[in-house]
Amino acid sequence: GENVEQHPSTLSVQEGDSAVIKCTYSDSASNYFPWYKQELGKRPQLIIDIRSNVGEKKDQRIAVTLNKTAKHFSLHITETQPEDSAVYFCAASIEQTAGGGNKLTFGTGTQLKVEL
Amino acid sequence: DTAVSQTPKYLVTQMGNDKSIKCEQNLGHDTMYWYKQDSKKFLKIMFSYNNKELIINETVPNRFSPKSPDKAHLNLHINSLELGDSAVYFCASSQRTSFTGELFFGEGSRLTVL
Numbered sequence: 001g002e003n004v005e006q007h008p009s010t011l012s013v014q015e016g017d018s019a020v021i022k023c024t025y026s027d028s029a030s031n032y033f034p035w036y037k038q039e040l041g042k043r044p045q046l047i048i049d050i051r052s053n054v055g056e057k058k059d060q061r062i063a064v065t066l067n068k069t070a071k072h073f074s075l076h077i078t079e080t081q082p083e084d085s086a087v088y089f090c091a092a093s094i095e096q097t098a099g100g101g102n103k104l105t106f107g108t109g110t111q112l113k114v115e116l
Numbered sequence: 117d118t119a120v121s122q123t124p125k126y127l128v129t130q131m132g133n134d135k136s137i138k139c140e141q142n143l144g145h146d147t148m149y150w151y152k153q154d155s156k157k158f159l160k161i162m163f164s165y166n167n168k169e170l171i172i173n174e175t176v177p178n179r180f181s182p183k184s185p186d187k188a189h190l191n192l193h194i195n196s197l198e199l200g201d202s203a204v205y206f207c208a209s210s211q212r213t214s215f216t217g218e219l220f221f222g223e224g225s226r227l228t229v230l
Contacts, residue, residue, distance in 0.1 A: 032217055043206065043221040044159065087157055095217050103172050104219065106159040 002027040004092050006107030013080050014115055021110045023090035024072040032095040033066060033073045034104070038087045047088075048075070051095070080114045087111050119143050122207045122222035129197060130230055136193045137225045139207030147171075148190035149219065150182060151206040159206070165190055194227075202229045 003026040013019050025033075034049035050057045050064045050073065057064050061080075066073040077084055090107040122139040129135055141148060149172075150162040164172035165184040179195040194201060207222040 034217070034219075036219075038157075043223050044219075045221070046218045049217070089159060093217070103161060103164065105161075109157045109159075111157075 002030060002092055002105040004090060004105050004107040006090050006110060008110060009108065010111045010113070012113045012115060015080060015082060017080055019077045019080055019084070019112055021075045021088055021090070021112070022072060023074070023107050025092040026071070027092070027094070028071065029094050030092040032093050033064070034091050035064060035075050036089045036091065038089065040086070044089060082114050082116060085112060085114045120207055120209055120220050120222040122225050124225060125223060126226050128228045128230065131197055131199060133197050134193070134195045135197060135227070136191055137205055137207075137227075138189070138191045139222055140189050141209040141220070142188065143209055143211070143220060145209040145211045145220070146187060147210050148184065148187070149208040149210075150190065150192050151208060151221075153204040153206060153224070155203070197229045199229050202227055
């Protein structure tokens with residue numbers, strides 16, 4: 001089955017700096033790579049996703065890049081703010097277009113702390 | 117107007133007891149899931165139902181039994197609770213035909229087994 005590794009496990013940055021979280025996956029058939037943010041005591045929520053036919057996607061201060069050949073993808077957060085502090089999870093799956101569900105395999109999470 | 121709701125939010129019980137967690141979604145989604153998040157924050161899928169039919173069943177002890185009375189509800193029953201079952205259990209849903217594939221999670225049910 002799919003295995004997703006995520007680094008670093010903790011990341012501390014100064015407000016305004018950039019943060020980068022990296023993930024690798026094992027199953028070359030995976031074609032869908034979302035990122036979820038989980039604030040303390042809250043539910044995970046999707047912040048951005050990318051599909052294997054795209055190399056990069058950007059949404060305001062966050063961006064995700066995908067290297068299919070190397071089987072790794074990364075989350076980039078620029079101009080970090082205190083409210084960016086949370087646990088971030090990468091995930092990978094083979095997106096089902098008909099039948100089945102979305103069997104996401106999550107990475108182990110990165111605790112991001114943005115310090116003032 | 118909560119999208120995915122689960123009850124109870126907190127559950128404290130003794131080893132050996134049986135407990136249930138209920139989940140309901142009002143998003144009209146076809147597919148529902150149960151995820152387990154352990155103390156290290158690791159999120160792992162347990163089950164998935166599509167329109168009341170079990171489609172994903174990971175390596176989970178038989179003590180865990182999901183039930184989907186209709187596509188808007190997915191309950192989780194746990195028999196003979198063990199200390200290692202302590203975790204936060206998240207229900208989630210997604211639209212099978214949606215291009216985004218986004219999972220909508222409930223608020224989680226924190227289970228503590230003493």
